[in-house]
Amino acid sequence: MRAADTDRIQVAQLLTDAAASGKLGVTEYEQRLTRAYAAETYDELDRLSADLPGAVTRGRGGPCRPAPSSVLLAILSGFERRGRWNVPKKLTTFALWGGGVVDLRYADFTAHEVEIRAYSVMGGQTILVPPEVNLDVQGRAVMGSFDHHIDGNGSPGAPCVRITGLSLWGSVAVKRKKRKGS
Incomplete structure (x- = not known):
């Protein structure tokens, strides 16, 4: 199934959490982040985050809730x-x-x-x-x-x-x- 922008954003936030806690180095973080933004399917996103704490099967295109202006x-x-x-x-x-x-x-x-x-x-x-x-x-x-x-x-x-x-x-x-x- 095709991934939505909100799914890519969720994985990007999970990757940022992992980098901030030292579980990913900066180079690996940037490589995974680039691949996450380019991912087209849920499987691609799941492979990028499966080894990280807090990784779950994506919410499958839930509504995007941006931070307030x-x-x-x-x-x-x-x-x-x-x-x-x-x-x-x-x-x-x-x-x-x-x-x-x-x-x-x-x-x-x-x-x-x-x-x-x-x-x-x-x-x-x-x-x-x-x-x-x-x-x-x-x-x-x-x-x-x-x-x-x-x-x-x-x-x-x-x-x-x-x-x-x-x-x-x-x-x-x-x-x-x-x-x-x-």
């Missing part, structure tokens, strides 16, 4: 979202005379498609994405910068992150970056 603000200050956290389907970031970092490398995706709206006014922010994630960057800049030329392509079936927004006398940097240890 969030807003990150930096007004004369800063924000950081790093480490293990649940990426919502919609995330808005705003930096006014401040800065911020959104690091998706160790995060759990709760939706197959994620929309990040990034706004910088005389401030700056950086969005870090892992190598397997697909990107669609559509932001605009006025007397500032908004990255559009990101190296590399994501993996087939991996989550897609759409980044839109505006940079006015500021910057929005989008960078593809490997996880530490890989």
Whole structure:
């Protein structure tokens, strides 16, 4: 039977749990994660997670319940979202005379498609994405910068992150970056 996006996300979260607890090394984690996002059947997903604690037969396409929409603000200050956290389907970031970092490398995706709206006014922010994630960057800049030329392509079936927004006398940097240890 064909696997659904929600099944791939569940296996990705299980793999992340295993990597976080030291049961998988970073290289093996990234290899399995890439294969999980590309998996088309339940059997493929089950083979990737069968040796891990907490592995169960997939829920078979249950409804996707993305994390609630969030807003990150930096007004004369800063924000950081790093480490293990649940990426919502919609995330808005705003930096006014401040800065911020959104690091998706160790995060759990709760939706197959994620929309990040990034706004910088005389401030700056950086969005870090892992190598397997697909990107669609559509932001605009006025007397500032908004990255559009990101190296590399994501993996087939991996989550897609759409980044839109505006940079006015500021910057929005989008960078593809490997996880530490890989």
